[in-house]
Amino acid sequence: MKALSVLGSTGSIGTQTLEIVEEFPERFRVVALTAGRNLALLCKQVQRHQPEVVALADPALLSELRERLQALNLPRCPELVAGNEGLCQAAAWSSADLVVTGIVGCAGLLPTLAAIEAGKDLALANKETLIAAGPVVLPALERSGSRLLPADSEHSAIFQCLQGTPWADTARLSTGVPTPGLRRIQLTASGGAFRDWAAADLAKATVADATSHPNWSMGRKITVDSASLMNKGLEVIEAHYLYGVDYDHIEIVIHPQSIIHSMVELADSSVLAQLGWPDMKLPILYCLSWPERLETPWRRLDLTELGQLTFRAPDPAKYPCMDLAYSAGRAGGTMPAVLNAANEQAVALFLEERIHFLDIPKLIEAACDRHRNDLKAQPSLDDVLAMDQWARRFVRDTSSVPLAA
Template sequence: MRTVTVLGSTGVIGMHTLEVVDRFPDQFAVAALAAGRNVDRLAEQARRYRPAFVAVADEEAGRALRDRLAAAGGSTPEIGVGPDGLVRAAEVPSDVVVSAVVGAAGLRPAWAALARGATLALANKETLVAGGDLVMPWARANGADIVPVDSEHSALFQCLQGSRRHDVRRFILTASGGPFRTWPLERLREVTVEEALRHPNWSMGRKITVDSATLMNKGLEVIEAHHLFSAGYDEIDVLVHPQSVVHSLVEYRDGSVLAQLATPDMRLPIQYALMHPARPENEWPRLDLLSVGALTFEAPDTTRFPCLRLAFAAGRAGGYAPCVLNAANEVAVAAFLEGRLTFTGIAEVVEEVLNRHMPGTPRALNDIVEMDAWARREARSAVEKGGWGV
């Protein structure tokens, strides 16, 4: 039996992970859980899975969780709070740590999990975007594996099985194109929060759904693929594929192209991350190509969706640039969700902060933390300065 820690257990990926655990109860036990402020759901999970440790976002949530668990009776797990609690959850002995927290907050717990040689099942792409130059060598130094959970990187990972890396010519990431794929630029300036949160194919958290709509999500995935698969940016392409059936493709030097196809269901890549190379039976929906009909592809439009262009540029620049890109984007997306920034203003804020940053190379984890904090301050300043059409 494998022990599993789930960071971000009350979010979409975390809940899907626990569905996989439920489907194979004889193969998994839960060692630790961490969440934000959804105390009711976390209390229910703690009662069901009986982890040794749980973590929440702050002291207020910690007190509420203690009250709910005490009222339910039975044994109570140790409770940690704040960023330190999240790191402590990652340090609890377990075989696999599923990192499904949102944003750069996932960097420190990922580092802690890798430090003890755990397998990191990575759904938090910001860990490698902000810190990939340090995280990948750290994983190797500790004999730890990083296994992708994102459907696109899982697809690439699956298409590489049984093949030689040096035979690969291109990694092709697919993107749904989001809800505004066919909208003209003028209309994008008027996008509402409600419209941006209506993803055509996937059910995801608010931040990642907005990132999908701007194509920043795909840009972050490009940088993540660079680190996961030791791929140069000239070896990575993006195709818009509205049906979200082909999750990504690998082109080999002989002209063969391998693709991974499935229904848009995150339980499938999660199961593969936890159980590969095994592919045990499950009861989840199967892909019916006759029902899908046509599979179409088109080039991304980086004029209407400049975040993808900015991500490629930051990745090629290297050093602190990807960290700055990610931090500025998190602040800009939060401002959009709060009604303080237009949809098109997200890319404008990110580009402004990127242009302000001083190039350099991080040497330690704290260097990344400090640059992340700088970029957030600059992005908040840019949002407050206004001029983005709100």
């Protein structure tokens, strides 16, 4: 039985992970949970899974959580911790075999690093771990011997395809060393909420429009990232760090059906793809069960039911965030951290209806341009965290100034 620490248990990745645990109680158990502010759901999870430790991001909520759990008359109350220190303690919990990193944004960076330093294997669903801090994380993985298994659908697809090659070796994953025989990665994208919009029509896009994903049910932030294609741009940077492929050989392809989750081209021109219905539980399960595959009662893919699979190149005029991500990735060092933080802050302002959708790439580009002279090629963790905070302040301050058309 594999013991899990689930970071971000009340979010989308966390709740689906716990559903899998409930489907396979003989294979997985939960020893640690971390959450933000959803105490009602967290208490239900604690009651159901009986973890050894529970961590809250906000220390101010700890006493309320304690009272709620005491009212449940649990047979055993978990240890309760809070704040960044508490999150890191849960991530490095001694009895955990695998840490599922479902905390969204740069908030998940410190606990993920704590898990790596403790030698834990990771199911990585937090893109920012590698995007913002790849130059810090890769050496940490090499030192600790932790194995990093990608839990998002696109990188799981690549990982699964590589299992079918003679060069499959997870020891190489996330070392920045090129994967032998891997020539090209094609990341498929749904195209998001605006895939069938003309670029000129984005001037009238609302928050409701941007948060209505055609294929997936996700959180608001990631749904906006899908609409801008920044989610795919961030995945390009992540793929570079995971598989050691240069940016000229990582491509984005719009695939509206979201059935092919990504493809790899090998040295001999063969292309391998991983297919499945749009469901995040499959890549999460593969992380939890790897190197095994578990029998599931889930709906089976029927290509005759689909009829056709279609593909097209993304329109740079409609998705300017895509080129911004490639540019930041090629610049390297602290630039991806600035890109990521600027995007997080700009999306937050958009969701608060303080800026327009088209202001998101403008603010990100302004932050990256301002940072260019201060870029650190070999940053420390403190450098990454400092640039993250700087980029957020820059976007907040700049958003109050009218942006150029």
